[in-house]
Amino acid sequence: MPREITWNDAEEIGIQLQEKFPDLDPLSVRFTDLHKHVTELEGFADDPSKSNESKLEAIQMAWYEEYKDAQ
Template sequence: MPREIMWTDAEEIGIQLQEKYPELDPLTVRFTDLHKYVTGLEGFADDPTKSNEGKLEAIQMAWYEEFKDAAN
């Protein structure tokens, strides 16, 4: 069983999102969709209502770093 993922695990979430959605440029994803992608990850165990703009932005930036690395 995968370890539990919380909103504060931006780096881990970024890695998992890159693996699950390699074709998406994270900077084109709306926060409403990002929220849906994160809460749909296997192992996500946090309260879906506890996200905020800062947490989603941190996740988006972590995902973007993975996206850039994958492109190289």
């Protein structure tokens, strides 16, 4: 079982999102969809209501870095 992740684990979430959605440009994802993707990750163990714009933005940027590296 993967370790539990929370909203504060932006880098780990970015890696997992890149693995799950390798062809999806993170900058094209709306925050509502990003929130859904994060809460559905295996190992996600945080309160879905504890996200905010800055946490989602940090996750999106971490995911984007992984996305660029994979191109």
